[in-house]
Amino acid sequence: MTSWDAIQRQVRERAAERCEYCRMHESLQGATFHIEHVVPRSHGGNSRPENLAWACPRCNLCKSDRVEVPDPESGKLVPLFNPRVDGWGDHFRWEDYRVVPLTAIGRATAAALDLNHPRRIRIRQAEETFDLFPPDDP
Ligand SMILES: [Zn+2]
Structure with missing residues (x-):
């Protein structure tokens, strides 16, 4: 039986101490990052x-218990980016300090999680000073 502490450490x-959605590194943040259920417990995860x-x-608060969100281009519900099955680089790329979505999943996730909020841009600029941006591919 693996303890919850051991699971948290493993995750x-x-x-690599980065948010698996926005790729922010934990080391410059005041808050400890969260363990997030990709498929929320309320959906049977x-x-x-x-x-x-x-x-x-x-990202955790923006995602909440959702598993799909509207694609801002089509309005259709699409799955949120799933870091356990989707490759970050398949759905997003960097352009300067901005996340540029490449797919419907990328567009929907970038919008739902507000991946280009001005504070996030500033954090990426600060991370660059510490050689933490751009992140290595996951
Ligand atoms: Zn994040």
Whole structure:
């Protein structure tokens, strides 16, 4: 039986201490990042590492218990980016300090999680000073 502390450590290390949605590094943040259920418990998601992600508080709060959100281009519901099955670079790329979505999932997730909020841009600029931006590919 693996303890919750051990699971948290495993998820954090697997994510290289970065939010698995916005890719922000934890080291410059005042808040400890969260264990996030990719498929929320309210949708039947479990608490095993294969359903858990490391997420900054803002991404976690913006995501809430959603698994799909509207694509701002088509208005159709599409799945949120799933860091356990989707490759970040398949759905997003960097342009300067901005996240540029490449797919419907990328567009919907970038909008729902507000990935280009002005504070996030400023944090990426600060991360660059510490060689933490741009992040290595996950
Ligand atoms: Zn984040």
